[in-house]
Amino acid sequence: MRRLGSALAVVAVFAAGVLLHAWLASQVAAHRITGGEAGIECIGRGSTHVVYLHGIDSLGPSWQELENRQTIARLAEELDLAVAVPRASRPCPSPSSRCWADDTLSAIRTAARHCFGTPATVGAVAFSNGAFALGAAYQRCQATELAWVALGGGGAVGDGIAADLTGCGRIAIAMGTNDRHHRHFATDFVAALRARHARVELVEFDGGHRFDYAAMHAVLASLVGKR
């Protein structure tokens, strides 16, 4: 009985530790994100300038976003890209995470200036939450300053889509066929863009919600003219 009580006490302390540490970490992260702590990484030294927008992320990159950056670095090497990686400076509805908001295009400009000086044009590639934010800018025809737009695991559609997207630039979307929470956004988005004469391409791959190397390679190679 005494051993059981001791074991239960240890388990209770562990559970309390998990909850308290996670809560404290989220409070610190929320404070630092709300305080505008961001930062821009520059990956690759290629001749084509690109800005990458991450998905919902923590204060620093999560394991998934670290893998996305590895994919970005591989793509940069393979396709001769130089990639600027800004960090969203706005808290998500859950304030310990970073999300993109209506400052997406200004974040792209700032990141491009930081990594490339004053480039003639940049393309933009985005994943998940970043893809929804960038897709929203594209569908309003606000992304015309970008050479092209590439989205992974996201789309947009909702309020505010321009009647005609003829002159609004090129866009390509990579979407996993098993991405049950996001795929319909992409298919609806592509249908809406095609109905409005946008230059849009959809690349589907066998997988879920991920920044798939092969699919993003196909998308980017098409957009930068290396296919």
Add this chain to the structure above:
Amino acid sequence: MRRGWLVFGALGVVATVLAWIPIVRAIAGGYLFAYPPLAHLQLAIGVLSLVPCLALSRAMQAHLAHAHAAPGGRILASRMLASWCASLAMLLTGAPGMLFVEPRIALLALATVVALQHVVQWKLVGMARATRASWLLVSLAGITPPIANTIFALAFAY
């Protein structure tokens, strides 16, 4: 051989396999160091995930099981301290970006937590129990990311 050691050691083996799959794939593809922060974290976790596998060794079991007697209150305090620090160690490697903009700093934080708790445990219940607690912390820190990332990937990415 005690069943608890076997289960923990087997969990370590599973975590080690899961931790090394992306490393081996990256080495085969020639892109392990394409993004150094990830490579450094992956390699560190790959090494840490080997630590719980030691539980399968009889010699290590004998070493870990050997502990000097201590007052009951101190032993309970030692276990609670280890338990508290284990939850922190698992958070540090399971979500290294949650506290740090540069996620590799989480490894330094983990080393600090393990070292500090080792010293406190040493003073509290002696070196043998301190070593066992530190081994447990490092093991849990090594097991957490491969298991958590695999569950996440199976749920969302594949």
